[in-house]
Structure formats: structure tokens, C-alpha cells
Amino acid sequence: MRDRTRKTRAPRPAAFVALMLASTSAAAQTAPADLILTNGRVYTVERAQPWAESVAIRDGKIVAVGSAAEVARSRGPTTEVVDLGGKMLMPAFGDSHAHPLFGGLTQARCPIVEGKTPAGYQALIAACAAKKPGTGVVYGVGWAQTNFPDISPRKETLDAISRDRPIIFGSFDGHGMWANSKALDMAGITKDTPDPPNGRIARDPRTGEPSGALWEFSAMALLDKLIPPPTDAELQDSILYVVRHFNSLGITNWHDAGVDYADDGSSPMVEAYRAVRDRGKLTTHVVIDLKWKNERGLDQIPGIVKTAERAQGYGLDARSVKYYLDGVIPQHTAAMLEPYEGTTDRGKPSIPADVLSAAISTLDAKGFQAHVHAIGDGGVREALDAVAAARKRNGDKDNRHLISHMNVIDPADQPRFGQLGVYAGFQPYWASNYDDMDLQKRAVGPKRAKSIYPAANIVRMGGKLAYGADWPVDSANPLDGIQVALTRTNPLRPESGPLLPDQAVTLAEAIASYTINVAAVNHIDKRTGSIAVGKDADLIILDRNIFDIPATDISKTKVLLTLFAGRPVFGAIGSLAATDGK
Numbered sequence: 001m002r003d004r005t006r007k008t009r010a011p012r013p014a015a016f017v018a019l020m021l022a023s024t025s026a027a028a029q030t031a032p033a034d035l036i037l038t039n040g041r042v043y044t045v046e047r048a049q050p051w052a053e054s055v056a057i058r059d060g061k062i063v064a065v066g067s068a069a070e071v072a073r074s075r076g077p078t079t080e081v082v083d084l085g086g087k088m089l090m091p092a093f094g095d096s097h098a099h100p101l102f103g104g105l106t107q108a109r110c111p112i113v114e115g116k117t118p119a120g121y122q123a124l125i126a127a128c129a130a131k132k133p134g135t136g137v138v139y140g141v142g143w144a145q146t147n148f149p150d151i152s153p154r155k156e157t158l159d160a161i162s163r164d165r166p167i168i169f170g171s172f173d174g175h176g177m178w179a180n181s182k183a184l185d186m187a188g189i190t191k192d193t194p195d196p197p198n199g200r201i202a203r204d205p206r207t208g209e210p211s212g213a214l215w216e217f218s219a220m221a222l223l224d225k226l227i228p229p230p231t232d233a234e235l236q237d238s239i240l241y242v243v244r245h246f247n248s249l250g251i252t253n254w255h256d257a258g259v260d261y262a263d264d265g266s267s268p269m270v271e272a273y274r275a276v277r278d279r280g281k282l283t284t285h286v287v288i289d290l291k292w293k294n295e296r297g298l299d300q301i302p303g304i305v306k307t308a309e310r311a312q313g314y315g316l317d318a319r320s321v322k323y324y325l326d327g328v329i330p331q332h333t334a335a336m337l338e339p340y341e342g343t344t345d346r347g348k349p350s351i352p353a354d355v356l357s358a359a360i361s362t363l364d365a366k367g368f369q370a371h372v373h374a375i376g377d378g379g380v381r382e383a384l385d386a387v388a389a390a391r392k393r394n395g396d397k398d399n400r401h402l403i404s405h406m407n408v409i410d411p412a413d414q415p416r417f418g419q420l421g422v423y424a425g426f427q428p429y430w431a432s433n434y435d436d437m438d439l440q441k442r443a444v445g446p447k448r449a450k451s452i453y454p455a456a457n458i459v460r461m462g463g464k465l466a467y468g469a470d471w472p473v474d475s476a477n478p479l480d481g482i483q484v485a486l487t488r489t490n491p492l493r494p495e496s497g498p499l500l501p502d503q504a505v506t507l508a509e510a511i512a513s514y515t516i517n518v519a520a521v522n523h524i525d526k527r528t529g530s531i532a533v534g535k536d537a538d539l540i541i542l543d544r545n546i547f548d549i550p551a552t553d554i555s556k557t558k559v560l561l562t563l564f565a566g567r568p569v570f571g572a573i574g575s576l577a578a579t580d581g582k
Contacts, residue, residue: 039053062533085576097425100246142169195219248570258291290321360389368399371401404470429475
């Protein structure tokens, strides 16, 4: 992993650069390519040469890009040549905000995402309980608040499955827990239990008794002691599951947005990444965010540094810290500048402004990136202010700070992303009309609803987007995200119409936000994220050219082949000739 804190070297003399280029060119002529992908529509994401016909690869690196005739000069007697038949070749995708371990574990335990209704969830949970009889906890993830009356699940639904063993299920977005009476009793959560700071225990409006839902991390933590921690094998299996899934979607670069660790620098999650990497199965670039513990202060910084140094010794990058600054809008836990519509409640940041500022400044000076979860416009402003303070104190350390989600950004703060060099980590699939969006619009009111996911404004004002899905919250498929980024319309509900269509970005901007910009956030844009000589051959081949089809058809596009460092990690090179390009 490169040292992000070191100073940039002085530019080399032009004559030296020319000599090096000539040497590289000569080497390319004498050493043949291993693989040439030719007769394709090659979109490079390079401004100087956005389109090409052919790419040559040797030892996992790109050694030539250009016309078929130019690249053919790299051919030797052992070079494999594949005619793409006009198919689209482009850089592999990245994802700036995913939860691979959390998402993988949802598959390993009891996934209920497909339930869709209280009765549907109940049936899936009952089936999981039947598979593992006994008195142990039944645990899983996957319910959505929009599928319950009053957006809050009830303990009675789970009590009907069992009142003798604890049942606990997390929401798909990670901001809520649903528990039965047994789990509440075992955790000591009663009518008299106060709401913890920045959290809420849902209560029956008549009796005041806990009704079964706990909102936000501090409240959810009341149930932690009942949930068995994942085993090392489960953690590794989760990573393996996600690697296969993401590679199948063309993703070879991700940001793991929140990993646990201990003060002594140990972390079972980091060890799981190491184990998978050592087995040769980590076919992706990964940056690991170490999770800031909101209940503590600056005393945790030495543990963060120790964990990052241990990861660095393994060849892993964990010099990024994830701050959960606020909650979500429907539950009024996102921090807003002004009160929610019709209330006096404006939510509250989960980290005091002075603590966040001190933490980001201190770690920025040590070469750490800040990755801030901020959903309300108040949270976004606090995060930007903290980065501005770090910039004033430390200068530009090129740590490429990132703010994710940003459901609402006040117009006064939209230019600050470009001014401060902060990447906007939008989840493009969210920028459309769907059930949860209706709840958000009602909560913030019509005026602030005009500032929901203002992606185009950020770009127009000089900022850069780095897209991520927040998987498993939503589809990890970048092609789904690209379609919504262009149409601002949910592919599954086109009749709902677009959400603020003037905030749509261009196809080129959307692709950059899923490729080179994610690589930049992950500090590997010199290595991957575009198609250029010298970069890793992290590439994908699509079954059609997405520049030649209606934006509403982009999500129908299929990834045929994913290469990571020139090696197929999804699909097979030999199968390409049998597939018609479109």
C-alpha cells in the first residue's frame, strides 16, 4: 500500500520522460501480449482517448490501447486474440460504499428480504426457526420499514412464532432491530428503559411498553449481547460470497464501509480479508473503513492506527475511518438544519461537532481518509465543516474524504464539495420515486424535497461523484444504478415518474462515478479505473453498447466477462465468440 502522506515527487525532465516512453514502446514491440481483445467498442474513461477498438494485455497489465491495427503490433506467436464482434469493453466497476461482511452474513444466516409483508417475513422466520430447533436465538436481516403499518414492526408477529426463544432481525438498511417479547425480556428492555442517546425504543402508544422495534445503533446495541458473533469461517464465507457476486456484476474495486476492531489493533474482519486474500480468492481491490465508535471519543484513535498498521503489514488498506454521523429521515433520526415538517424535531447528530472535527483533523494529519455517513442536511454540513477544519489545520493531505448518502443537501453546501475536494458518495438507485422516498418527502416538506440527491448540481459546481450501492440495502448492480442516475426513475416502477429530473447526470459522468472516481477515492486511480497503458487489466465486456441504447434499457445489459488483473473472474474468454454483440 502506498504512503499517502509522502510529498509528490518533482516533475521529471521532458527528455527523460520521452526516453522512458520510447523504451516502453520498444519493450512492447519485443515482448508480445498474452491476450488481445479486438474489434470492440472500447470505452476507456480517458479524456485524451475515450474510444478505441482494441486492447492488449501482458502479465495482467494493459500494454496497448488503440485501433485494431495499432494493437496488432503487440501480437506474438502465443498471443490469444479474441474478436469481440462489436461488444462493449470498458473498465471494471467500483463501489464506493458497500457492506460486504454484513451483506454476506445476511445470506449465511436467515435472509428475509423476499418477505415483503409482515406475513411474508413471519413465514420465512418460522422456517429458519424450524431448521434450527432449540432455545438459541433466531437471527437474521432483511425487513423494510415501508412494509409495516406505521413503519414499525411489532413483537406480536414474532411472538406467534415463539415466545420461548429470542428472535431478533435487523432491518435491511442497518438502522433498526425487530425483537420478540423473549428477546426484549432477556435484554432487560422494559417500559421503564429510557431511550439511549441518539436512539429510540418504539413503544405502544397506549401502554408505553416496548412494541418490538429499536431504532439506530445505540438502541440496537441493547440487543447485542443476545446475538452470537460470526465465526471466522462465517466471515470468510461472507467475503467469498460477495466477491463472487460483485465480480459477476463487473465490480473489482470496493470500499467496505464499516469494519470492527479492538484497541490492541486486532480485528476478526481484517483477519478474514487476509485469509481470503492468502487463498488467492480476493479478486478485487478493497479499502477497509474502520468504524468510529460514537460512544467514545478521541481515545480510540491509537487503536485505529494500530489496526490500520496491522492491515498494512498484511498488504491491506485500512487507512479510512467510517463515521456514522446521523440516522435516517423517516424515523426523524437524520440531522436536519430545520425541524421536520410539522414538528419541532430536527434530529440530532450522533457525534458532537467538536469531536468529529477533532477526530477528522487528527487522523487526516496521520494520512487517514474520512468516510462520513450523513443523510440529513444538518449532518452533511457538520461533515463538510469538519473537513474544512482539517484542511485549514493540515493543508491538503490528498486523503480524498468522502461523504455518503446525503439524501438532502442544503443549496448553500452544494458548492463546497468542489471547493473542499470532498467526494459525494451517492447511491444513485435511491434517487428515484419509491415507497421510502414518499416517506422522506413528507418528512422534509416540499421546499427541502427540491434538494434531494442533487447529483447534477454537485457536478456542475465542480464536485465529483463516487457511486456506491450501500449493498445489501439495494441492488449492487452498477448498471441498475447508471440507469437511475440518467433517468431518476425506478426501473421497477417506471410509472412513478422521475425524481427531480434536472438532477440527472450524463452517461459519461455516471460511468466515471462508478469507475475512475471510485478508484480515486480508494487511492488506486493510477493503477485501475480506466483503460490506459500501464494500468491493471481490470476490465468488463458487456453484451451491448450502453451508449447506443435508450437509458431505460441500461439495466437490461449483461456483463459477459470480468477480468481482474487480466484474469477471468466471471465468465470465460472462450465463450465470447458464441455471444452476439449488440
